[in-house]
Amino acid sequence: MALETEAMWMSVLRQALVGSAFHAPLPRMLGEPRLLGPVLLLTALAAFALWSRRPRLATWTLLSFCLAALLLCGLPFIGWCVALVAVLPAFIASKRETRPRTGALMLLAAAPSVYAILCWLLLSHLILDDAIYVWRFAPRLTFDTTRIGRWMIGAAIAAGVVSAASAVMRRRAICAVSIGIALYLAWTSVLSGFGLGWCAPWRDAGGAARPDKAAVAAYVRERTPWGRVFVCGYSGLAAKPCADEADEALFVPCLDLRIDVLREAYAGQDLFILVPKPEGPDALESCVWRYDDLYSHGAQRLLFAADFGDWRLYQVISPRRVADGGNYKRRNAHGGAASCRATSGW
Amino acid sequence: MERHDKSAADQADPLELAGRHPEWSARGPLSTTQRRIALCIAILIACCVAIRPMPTLRVLVAATTVFYLLSIAYRLAIAWASRKGGLSFPKEMLAEQRDWPLYSILVPMYREGATLPGLVAAIRRLDYPAQRLDVQLLLEADDDETVSAAKAMDLPSFVRVTLVPPSLPRTKPKACNIGLAAAKGDYLVIYDAEDRPDPDQLKKAVLAFEASGQDVACVQSALDYHNPRQNLLTRLFTAEYSAWFDLALPGLARLGAPIPLGGTSNHFRIEILRSLLGWDAYNVTEDCDLGVRLARAGYRTLMLDATTWEEACSSLPYWIRQRTRWQKGYIQTFLVHTRHPLALVRDLGAVNTLHFLLLVGGSIFSSLANPVFWLMTLAWFLLRSRGIEALYPAPVFAASAFCLFVGNFVFFYIGLAGCYRRRHDRIILANILMPFYWALMSVSAWRALAQFLTDPFRWEKTKHGLGN
Structure with a gap:
């Protein structure tokens, strides 16, 4: 032939x-x-x-x-x-x-x-x-x-x-x-x-819908004025920005899930982790797959907070320290969020 | 030696171009206006660096990045345009019995007596009627070694010796001008002493001239090396030559751009060459300059599907010297033709002016700028310096990263493609080490710049026969 x-x-x-x-x-x-x-x-x-x-x-x-x-x-x-x-x-x-x-x-x-x-x-x-x-x-x-x-x-x-x-x-x-x-x-x-x-062709390969950041922001603001939400994975990079700039400032893309490092860098802030469900195309976003050493880097502090469609929010539970986040808290005492880089030097 | 052509040597004025059209000659390396502009730019940059160092450096980095982006796109475009290759002719046309025109061959030689037998053998091998050949060996009158070797040899009847009176500048183009004055042919070609042209090259050139219009003044053959596997340097040199003669020049010819001619194996219509007053005796890459002058005069250059085999310089010190001369010549050519920028644009047109700037000026500038950026990249990898990061705002950083990751690979791949097209399959792997070769080119470029400022007409002769 x-x-x-x-x-x-x-x-x-x-x-x-x-x-x-x-x-x-x-x-x-x-x-x-x-x-x-x-x-x-x-x-x-x-x-x-x-x-x-x-x-x-x-x-x-x-x-x-x-x-x-x-x-x-x-x-x-x-x-x-x-x-x-x-x-x-x-x-x-x-x-x-x-x-x-x-x-x-x-x-x-x-x-x-x-x-x-x-x-x-x-x-x-x-x-x-x-x-x-x-x-x-x-x-x-x-x-x-x-x-x-x-x-x-x-x-x-x-x-x-x-x-x-x-x-x-x-x-x-x-x-x-x-x-x-x-x-x-x-x-x-x-x-x-x-x-x-x-x-495969017969499966819905649509992947996780974009996270509803406004809903997440409302949830976080309701609980703390010093919140910070880390959006995990490549899917998180495609998230639609919030209409409110102050809400948008809550979110930080995160491709390197090291809770202990985050806690150190964002000391004194209330941290949340937003991850997509590891299904469909987002299977590769599975934190358990991706980060072998998840628990040796502080993941034991994660506590389930809420579901937002295809996305799941966890809170990082940390004991309070007196000196934590002084500048950040002072700056945000009147509301609004400041750049995390300004306070953490990360 | 009874066939000396003393009359030609006596009558010719090898410096005629510089005398009649000083603005076309590199005798005055920098015009007064160019000096003033260069001084103004230097002072401006120095002041800006002193007053606002960071913004100034950012602008310089951004401008250089834009230049790199243009260069990458340009080289890709040229390589893509080269798909069709050079002019070729069927064997039947080459074998045809006809009245071939008289062909002049100039062979400038200096301290190359040992290469004479090989040269004569190569000329004898040419598939061209001997009675239609007019070969001149252009020897310096005080070069006893070569003159003695020529005396001792039984030269064929169509070979004559033309002695070049000793005078400054002591350059190859000066000798060629004397040879041009004494040449009798309708067409003329230059070979170096160690060249081994394809036997059918002259016939192909004649057919190319006859098949093309009168605006084609020059036909360039490809150059290649017969000793690519001698050592690593010759491998890299051959790879570079393959990319240049098999991808770059055919691409430029196809785009109708000015072509920086190769040092040898360029065939001319002799009348046109004479009308342009031959070569600039003060330019150490007279071939490149002549290619641009031909384009400015409205003539075209075509690439011929024929090869001349040369010897690749196998010694690093000699290679550096040769490359220094080439780079210095490019600086001379660039400065000569940018003395009157508006005239340049008027002569060449906007597109061909861009070709000239990127090809001649760009190659020099990139060779000079590359080490600065390589060192900066290396320093960042080693030190992660915030100062270096600050020089690259986000858009410039993205463009620079593109140049680093994609641009360098494009140049590397063009080297691979050149080797493949030239069928240098056994040396193609050497391209992996091409970045070291680029570093050597930068060393030569800085050396060329220093030499241009101190000794612009110095001709550092390439030594041949190192591999034998």
Whole structure:
């Protein structure tokens, strides 16, 4: 079967387009790639197909940069990227290039991806003081066959059979389409097996709604004039700002959940932690996954306060100290919140 | 030695350009206006730093960051534009029996007697009718070593020796001007003594000239090194050359931009070259200057799909000297052509002026500025200094981070792509060490700046044959 026929690749691309549309709202580095991820994936596959027909440096470069960008688009796309990179050596080998030439092609293809990973590690180190922060959840991913939908396995097998049959019958278009479906289903099965089924098409992948910060602010203000709410995770960064500036000043984005450090830095203030429910795309925001050492950094002081939709508020319980937060309290005695940086020097 | 062309040497005025059009020549390194402007800028910056140091430094950092962003976009655009490569011709056209025009070849030599046999062999290998060749070896009259070697050799009939009378400035373009005056051909090309051109290069150049309009004054062949794997320096040098001749110059040619010509293997229509009074004898990168002058005169330069093989400098001290000369020449060229900025814009147009500024001025400026920013970045990583952070307001910080993380990688990747296109697959991995090479370029740039201020016409000759 001529794998490099243009019709086949175009069919695969169409399948990938449909499949990728479901891989939308996930934790990722490149902002809001609801469209970007699938577009990158499609472009990578198109470049792949074009290069197979006519090896040109420009298409190879396009492919390599798409792979790197896919890496930054979050977990399901990382899988596609890894799959494509894994196929590359065999793909290049089909062109019967010399060994040095093959090495050069691999270097050109892999360099942007490797560099993207290195940058990601460095930025994680600089911002979060933990280079492998993002990958900490990986060991917790255990494959569980019971999570895979039976119909999905059946569909994947059926698609495989159809593709094999059509290959024998030399019906390339049907073969290409069915290979695309089979690959997609297989990939989704793998994700489901690892408990990442929220990226599957039949699940609501909408993720936690934005926190209702006004309601949270009202709740906190009712209890203390010196409150401070730390909004955890990447989802928290997307929270809509409060209309009231004083309310907004209560909230501090937090990607590094160290309660003891927060208590020290915001001494004398009443601290709250707002976290999303670890479901759907926000599964990766799970504090228990993310922070192995949660309790050794003061999480034992967290006390459930209230639920706000998909978000949950905890209060940090601390004993009072006499000298705590003198400046802050004096400044806010007449109401209004001041910048935490001004008082804490954090 | 019976074929000396003394009359040409006697009659030619190698300094004609500087005499008739001093504003086109680097004889006066800085014009009075340029001196005044440079002084005013220096005083202004010094005063601003003294009165309001932090805002001034922030502005300087922001301006440099904008420049870096432009450079990154520019290099990407050029590399992307290079997809089609240079002019090529089918073998049938090259094999055609026809009346080929007379072709002049100039080979300026100085203390390179040992390279003479190889040079003659390379010229003999050229696939061009011998009777249509007019080869001049341009030897300094007081260079006994090379003159003796030429005397001792049995030179082919189409090779003659032209002696260059000893005078200042002692530069390659001065010798070339004398050779130009004595040249008999319709077209002319310059080769260095250690060059090994592709045999069909002259025919390809003729076909390129014939296929293009009369506005094409020059056709540049790609240069490549025959000793890339000699040591790490030659690997990096070759990678740089591949990116320059296989990505940058074809891209510039495609965009119709002024092209800083390579030192050798540039083919000219001889009449046009004479009308421009040849090379500037005072410019130590006369090729770059001539490329800009051609563009200002309304002529185009094309890239040819042919290669000349040279020897990469394998010794770091000699490499530094060679690069210092190139960078100094770029400074000279930049200052010569910005003496009358309005005239420059009028001659080149706004877009090509931008090309010139980014390409010639930009390469010098980035080489000079890079160490400052590298040291600042290193200092921040080591010390986490608040003072350094204060220099980068949020938008500037974002742009600078982009330049650091994306920009440097873009330049690195262009190096990879150049090696791939040139099929230097065995040295492609050396690109990983390219940042060290950039550091060496910065050392040369600062050395060039110092030399430009103290000894602007000094020609630091590259030593060849180090690998043999």
